[in-house]
Amino acid sequence: MPELPEVETVRKGLTKLVVGLKINSVEVLYPKMINLPAPEFENQIAGKDIVQIDRRGKYLLFRLSDDLTLVSHLRMEGKYEVEAEGTPRPKHTNVVFHLNNGCELWYKDTRMFGKMALVKDDEVFALSGLNKIGPEPTESDLKFDYMKEILLKSHRKIKSFLLDQSKIAGLGNIYCDEVLWMSKINPEQATNYLSDAEIKLLRKNIIAEISAAIKGHGTTVHSYSNAFGEAGEFQNKLHAYGMKDEPCSRCGTKMVKIKVAQRGTTYCPKCQAVHGDLSE
DNA sequence: CCGCTTTCCTGGATGC
DNA sequence: TGCATCCAGGAAAGCG
Numbered sequence: 083m084p085e086l087p088e089v090e091t092v093r094k095g096l097t098k099l100v101v102g103l104k105i106n107s108v109e110v111l112y113p114k115m116i117n118l119p120a121p122e123f124e125n126q127i128a129g130k131d132i133v134q135i136d137r138r139g140k141y142l143l144f145r146l147s148d149d150l151t152l153v154s155h156l157r158m159e160g161k162y163e164v165e166a167e168g169t170p171r172p173k174h175t176n177v178v179f180h181l182n183n184g185c186e187l188w189y190k191d192t193r194m195f196g197k198m199a200l201v202k203d204d205e206v207f208a209l210s211g212l213n214k215i216g217p218e219p220t221e222s223d224l225k226f227d228y229m230k231e232i233l234l235k236s237h238r239k240i241k242s243f244l245l246d247q248s249k250i251a252g253l254g255n256i257y258c259d260e261v262l263w264m265s266k267i268n269p270e271q272a273t274n275y276l277s278d279a280e281i282k283l284l285r286k287n288i289i290a291e292i293s294a295a296i297k298g299h300g301t302t303v304h305s306y307s308n309a310f311g312e313a314g315e316f317q318n319k320l321h322a323y324g325m326k327d328e329p330c331s332r333c334g335t336k337m338v339k340i341k342v343a344q345r346g347t348t349y350c351p352k353c354q355a356v357h358g359d360l361s362e
Numbered sequence: 363c364c365g366c367t368t369t370c371c372t373g374g375a376t377g378c
Numbered sequence: 379t380g381c382a383t384c385c386a387g388g389a390a391a392g393c394g
Contacts, residue, residue: 085388114370140388157388158371174372193371195388211389238365247389255387344367345387 084156086140086219086252087295092162093137096187099164104131104182105146112176115191117199126150126200127179139215139251143206151206153199154189160196163188214248219292224250230281233273240276241269242343252292255345256323261287262349263322268356269340269347275357322348 084092108127110120118126130146137143144152154160167184177198179187189196199209207213217223232249233240243249244258253261262269264287267280276284321331326339330350339348 155388158386191371192373193387195371197389236364242365245388343365346385 085254085257086292089140090137090296091299093135093142096162097135100132100187101135105179106182107180109178115176115197123200139247149203151201151203153206155197157195158193160191216248216250219250219252219288221289226285229285233276233281236273238273239270239342240267240273241347243273245343257291259322259348261291266353268354269342269349271356
C-alpha cells in the first residue's frame with residue numbers, strides 16, 4: 083500500500099514520463115472515483131498540458147495548464163502506468179489519459195479505493211483531507227515543539243495518532259509500526275504519557291525512516307510497484323510490519339500482532355513495553 | 363472538538 | 379474441488 087515514500091517515487095517516475103505532454107482526451111471508466119460528472123471531468127482536462135507534478139502527504143498534484151490541478155490519491159492499490167496507445171488494458175483500469183506522444187497514462191486500482199479531484203489551483207487546499215493536512219515528516223517541517231504540543235494535548239493511542247494525516251502527513255500502517263519499533267514505543271501507549279526523550283527519538287526516527295524509504299524507492303508489500311514497474315527496494319529493511327511470530331531483530335522476542343485503531347499492528351512486547359498509562 | 367466505529371472495494375487466504 | 383466467509387486497509391462519514 084503506497085505511503086508517502088511510494089507516492090514520492092511515483093511522482094518522480096511520472097515526472098519523467100508525462101510532464102511536458104498534452105492530454106488529448108480522457109476516458110473515465112469508473113466514475114465513482116472522480117469528483118465531477120464524467121463528461122465534465124473529461125471535457126475540462128482535454129487539451130490541457132501536464133506542467134508539473136507535486137506531492138503533499140500521500141496526495142499527488144498534477145499541475146495542468148489553465149490553473150487546473152488534478153489531485154490524485156492512490157489509497158490502497160492505485161497505480162499509474164504509461165503504455166503505447168492501443169495496448170490492451172488490464173481489468174481494473176479506472177481512468178485513461180490519451181497523451182500527445184502516442185502513449186496512454188492509465189490509472190489502475192483493483193480495490194477501487196483511489197480518488198481523483200479536478201479543481202482550480204487555488205481550491206486544492208480546500209478539499210477535504212488536504213484542508214487540514216499536517217506537516218510533512220521532514221526535518222524542516224516537523225518541529226519538535228509542535229510534536230510535543232499535539233502529543234501531550236491528545237489522549238489517544240500513539241498508533242492511532244500517527245495514522246492521523248491531520249497531525250503528521252504521510253505515515254501509513256507500515257511506517258507507523260516501523261517507527262514505533264525503532265523508537266521502542268508501545269503502539270497503545272497514550273500520547274500524553276510520552277517523555278521528551280521519546281518524542282525526540284520518535285521525531286528523529288519518523289524523519290529518518292521516511293527519508294531512507296524515499297531513497298530506497300519505497301517499500302513493496304502486496305502489489306506495489308513504481309511508475310517504471312520496478313519493485314520497491316525498501317521491503318528488506320522492515321523490522322515490524324509483517325513480522326508477526328518472527329523473532330524481534332533487536333532482542334529475539336517473538337513479535338506480536340494486535341489490532342489498534344482497526345489496523346493490524348505488529349510490535350515487540352519486550353522492546354516496546356508500556357510505561358505510564360495506556361490510553362482508555 | 364474529539365475520538366471511536368462503520369463504510370467503501372476486490373482478491374487472496376482460509377474454512378468446511 | 380468448490381463455494382462461502384474472512385481479512386487487508388486510507389480516509390471520510392456517522393455517531394455519541
